[in-house]
Amino acid sequence: MSWVRVRGFGCFVAEFGSGDRTIVLIHGWCSDSTDWVDQISAFAGDARVVTLDLRGHGHSERTASGYGSVDLAEDVIAVLDHLGLSDNHLVGHSLGGIIADLVAVRRPDLVRSVLLIDPAYGQPEEWEGRVRAIIGDPASADSAERAAVAADLEPEIHNSVTAARRTRRRLQALALGPEVVWQTFAGMWCGEDAPGLRPQTERAIRERRRPTLCIYAHEPTYTWESHLVDVLGLDTRVELWTGVTHFLHQDDPKQFNDVASAWFEANQAARGAR
Secondary structure, rough: EEEEEEEEEEEEEEOOOOOOEEEEEEOOOOOOOOHHHHHHHOOOOOOOOEEEEOOOOOOOOOOOOOOHHHHHHHHHHHHHHHEEEEEEEEEEEEEEHHHHHHHHHHHHHHEEEEEEEEEOOEEEHHHHHHHHHHHHOOHHHHHHHHHHHHHOOOOOHOOOOOOHHHHHHHHHHHOOOOOHHHHHHHHHHHOOOOOOHHHHHHHHHHHHOOEEEEEEEEEHHHHHHHHHHHHOOOOOOEOOOOOOOOOOHHHHHHHHHHHHHHHHHHHHHHOOOO
16 A cells, blocks of 8 residues: 555555456545445455545545546546556446546556446536536535535435445545535536536547446436447447446445456456457
């Protein structure tokens, strides 16, 4: 475990296991590397597993700015370059899904395959107005508490989550502080270049050059991306899992880990045969 200094901040990085393949796990908004405990234990037996805390999250240093999704993707690229890691299997959840997709598009030389867990991208453009309404005045006296409430992930959007998980999310958001929470939140969906909005997501999807598996718990975005990748004929597999929440890799770790392991194995073998 170490702190890697890149792009003006100390990024907390942890490595587990060893093997012929490297798996990089990228957590979501208001989360940190501890979200991956079930995956680390499952994958580290025959792979090198790398986790990192995004800028301002977990044990990584906070900065005054730099929380846009593109900035966070550049942070991940800088960490991978610093560690000399290439040909990685990227796994990203929610915001981490946006980041993993951007890393693969911007630096395909670093990527062997991509696995996205209910990615936060592909939202219709009117989503931005809703996000701005949720943020309100970031400097208000109740900003920290409102940020914690927003981090619960509203059930009507992301399916229901357990009370314990929602409490954990609130604690994580309170620890981060409203500055980090709101800047990261806005960075996904606010502004004409926000990668979480549908036009920018479509642009990134069209530029994919690596095998990609997207597993959704959210049907509208699943339907939209399924149609798009079919029309474009991309090397992307899109699945919709039912009876799971936005944190589907935590709902049934064995099911997710089995699917992910098979994905890594198939793409490791496919690249090796070229």
